[in-house]
Amino acid sequence: MPELPEVEMVRRHLAPVMERRRFEDVILRRRDLREAFPRKFRERLIGQTAVSVDRRAKYLLVPLSSGETLLMHLGMSGDFRTGTGGSLRHDHVVFRMSSGAIVTFNDPRRFGLMDLVPAGGLATHPAISVLGPEPLSPDFDGDALARACRGRRMPLKVALLDQRIVAGLGNIYASEALHVAGLSPTRRASTIATGSGLPRPAAHRLAAAIKQVLERAIARAARENYRASRFRVYDREAEPCRRARCTGVIRRRTQAGRSTFYCPVCQR
DNA sequence: ATTGAGACCTGTCGGC
DNA sequence: TGCCGACAGGTCTCAA
Numbered sequence: 605m606p607e608l609p610e611v612e613m614v615r616r617h618l619a620p621v622m623e624r625r626r627f628e629d630v631i632l633r634r635r636d637l638r639e640a641f642p643r644k645f646r647e648r649l650i651g652q653t654a655v656s657v658d659r660r661a662k663y664l665l666v667p668l669s670s671g672e673t674l675l676m677h678l679g680m681s682g683d684f685r686t687g688t689g690g691s692l693r694h695d696h697v698v699f700r701m702s703s704g705a706i707v708t709f710n711d712p713r714r715f716g717l718m719d720l721v722p723a724g725g726l727a728t729h730p731a732i733s734v735l736g737p738e739p740l741s742p743d744f745d746g747d748a749l750a751r752a753c754r755g756r757r758m759p760l761k762v763a764l765l766d767q768r769i770v771a772g773l774g775n776i777y778a779s780e781a782l783h784v785a786g787l788s789p790t791r792r793a794s795t796i797a798t799g800s801g802l803p804r805p806a807a808h809r810l811a812a813a814i815k816q817v818l819e820r821a822i823a824r825a826a827r828e829n830y831r832a833s834r835f836r837v838y839d840r841e842a843e844p845c846r847r848a849r850c851t852g853v854i855r856r857r858t859q860a861g862r863s864t865f866y867c868p869v870c871q872r
Numbered sequence: 873a874t875t876g877a878g879a880c881c882t883g884t885c886g887g888c
Numbered sequence: 889t890g891c892c893g894a895c896a897g898g899t900c901t902c903a904a
Binding site: 638679680681694712713714715755756757758762860861 | 874875876877878880881882883
């Protein structure tokens, strides 16, 4: 379930039950997820206080009282729930906080990740150091996007999935943003970048579309408290394009092994 | 250096 | 009903 908006919702869910609370117990039901847990994970965590619950792209970051950081990624199927004591299939990690709250990580496919990063080591952590700009931050704009796409021969959709170009989009919102911007997913990424000096309007449109799509997804989820299911193009193959006055029909194709949904009429 | 294919793992869904 | 393949919101590694 997790692209940037979903991870942000998880962050907001965890913050009130974890912030300024101590880890009283940590239960690992397996020795690995995508990777092995770091050595002494449990011992190093117990007794520490969570300073805050932050997010960088699709990563959750929990700075600890020691200066270390608990780094977590939800992978494809990871999720957290709080409060319920019960144990379900695929519950892999349980945190018992000093508030009494039970925080459980459930992840059927186990593509998730947990790591404990030494003080000062975040910026050089292999998962974090390679990340491109945070799409909702002011330093991500058309210019930054154009720069990142310069010389890239890969399809635009594939570029949006590359976390080094912009960090936080996944397969759904990459398709959605391209539809908002009216750009074809198959264009070479370089074609939105600066051709002869000035960044092209397409880069600015796309950067704005990315922000809009992510912000609306977060706002919607916060409002409705269950996941929004109405997308513009994602999972709508053969259905009519939702753009006003567009007569197109949504198509699906595979790019870099992932499904892309787009309108061949209004995305150029 | 960049790009694409395959790998990782489990669950669900549609077709026969 | 059961079996089988295709597919799923992510990322890593490897080889061209």
